[in-house]
Amino acid sequence: MAKVREVEITLVKSSIGRPEKHRRVLKALGLTKLNKTVRLPASQTIMGMVRKVSHLVEVKDGS
Numbered sequence: 001m002a003k004v005r006e007v008e009i010t011l012v013k014s015s016i017g018r019p020e021k022h023r024r025v026l027k028a029l030g031l032t033k034l035n036k037t038v039r040l041p042a043s044q045t046i047m048g049m050v051r052k053v054s055h056l057v058e059v060k061d062g063s
Contacts (some may be wrong), residue, residue, distance in 0.1 A: 006062035007046070010037040013056040025049050027058065 011031040015023045029049055030038045039062045040046050050059055 001057065006039050007042045007050075008037055008039050008060045008062040009050060010058045010060075011056060012058045018056070020054065022053050025052050028055075029053075031057065046056040047058065 009029060011026065011033065011034055013022070014034060015026050029040065030036075032038070050057060
């Protein structure tokens with residue numbers, strides 16, 4: 001069975017003063033506090049969300 005590729009996403013900049021859409025995307029990704037890291041599958045949906053807030057997060061290959 002194929003292993004699902006994962007990415008590690010870390011919130012490196014605050015969402016204070018950002019548009020509401022950006023804050024909702026961060027919450028949906030599970031990034032609620034600064035320097036919090038989550039491991040999520042690298043699906044098209046997740047990567048699209050990451051692109052929306054790419055200026056606030058840092059992405060690493062989690063595999």
